[in-house]
Amino acid sequence: MEINGVVIDETFAEAFDMQATRLVLTAADQQWAREAAAAMTGFGTSVIACGLEIAVERELACEETPDGRPGVAILAFAVSGKELEKQIPRRAGQCVLTCPTTSLFAGIDAEKRIPLGKTLRYFGDGYQLSKRINGRRYWRIPVMDGEFVCEEDTGRVAAIGGGNFLMIGQTLAGVSQACRAAVQAIAEVAGVITPFAGGATRSGSKVGSKYKTLVASTNEAYCPSLRGIVHSALDEEEHYVLEVVIDGLQPAAIAQAMRDGILAACRVGREQGLRRITAGNYGGKLGRHHFHLAEVLR
């Protein structure tokens, strides 16, 4: 298969079951909301060492938020519910509670819950107030600019992490351009995030390592500098590879994101140096969700 001169490999992306939550963060203006979200989602690129994969899903207009203020929706993914329960209150406490004017709300309804104000309330040292409104419980913690309003908890749902595709090209400029176009297109899809910096990663990894303590290490088959000394997946004209990793709430959202992302990347085309699109998998043995490139592009 070829789109705009770019070869689409006959392969699939292998994705895994994860646990996810959505938070709605609001503030007096969009700038504070963005800054709090930047802190909250910092160091949240990969579960390999960050504990969770977390990023802004989209910005929210005033009429979309519970308190009528501008905000952002944040999606977070972890390998287990327990890990989410550990990471989310920690980040909420250090990054949102601390940021001027912010409030924090649940962004998803589910039976299983991740604590927010339930644990953060103790910062109020006895001056915290609880308010039950429309069946939801909010904590009000006195802080130096007024009150930090924080919902008791948020929902936790089963989700999928590790949807991906790789862009392979002749020039760095072309691959960068394709990558940015892809990430921009994926940003429009609801229910997905691309957790890496700028939505892309250059360090595609394989499972395990020659060093026993490492769970993941560089994927030498896609490292152009190792062509000729390892069994490489790249030919002589393929000098640069970037990967977009996608976490999503449903398989359909990931498939949609992969489709929109690949099509946007392919619009950059062979003339700009993009030659091939492929996807990362582990032979289909580790993850139960397989996204075949040909199927998502159909």
Add this chain to the structure above:
Amino acid sequence: MTLRLQLRSAPPPMMDLSAISFHSLMSMNVAGVCQLEICPQLGLIGDWFNVEGTTEDQRSVIEGSGDWLHGVGTGMHGGTLIVEGDVGDNLGRRMLGGTIVIHGNVASSAGSGMRNGSIHICGNAGDNLGGPWRGERTGMRGGMITVGGECGQRMGHRMRRGMIMVSGHVASQMAWDMIAGTIVVGGATEEFGFGMRRGTIVLAESGIVGKASCSLREPMAVGRFSGWLPAGGEILPLLFAEIGRGWGAHSNAFSEREPQNCGSLRDLGEGWRERQWLRSRGDRAVGGQGEVFGS
């Protein structure tokens, strides 16, 4: 179709319906409802009321009621009960769910000990609305009560959760020993909030802003509450959205027949942003962290 209970003859001096659970009527036919015993002295429902209709829309209507009819909707936990006329004491006592609509006035202790559901009262309410019954530690513990008219003394006494909204004036001793919850008053009140530990009182028309002191009679004993300071806005959008929803339900219940009783709180859900809100905290004499919002 709705189940109708119509008073057949002159009422007794007093009738206590607290033994009749109105949600259980929803699974009965007319003959079954007629066989329900009110009390040994008064006999059966069928002895006093003409019963007709069915319960497929989960609604029942009492016609011909008056202040002699007590304990209506006790322990109710579903469906809708509409009362055409006044009712006596203990309306919706220990209610757990559903909706009661009163096209008239209610006497004392309506919503006493209620945990959930809604009571919409078109007219006035008597004393101890949402308060505790004698010897009980707490009053209302959830749900919503709206009153289109005025309300008597000791409203929201020892209230623990839920919301009470009164369009008109409220007599003295409101929210004494309040534990938590929300009270909204459209008219004036006095001597309120003594012993208040937590909870929120919104005085929608208090006229505090722009005056040297509160236009109400000294609302709280001197020194027991803090001065009026600008209210932090963080919780207000959520709080007033709830007020708007609650009063919207009240207006829906009465807008066709009694539009005049949709009252002063109608525009608060949206219009609160146009006003300046101040807040006072207390009761400090008991280490309370309650809050009173005035505009």
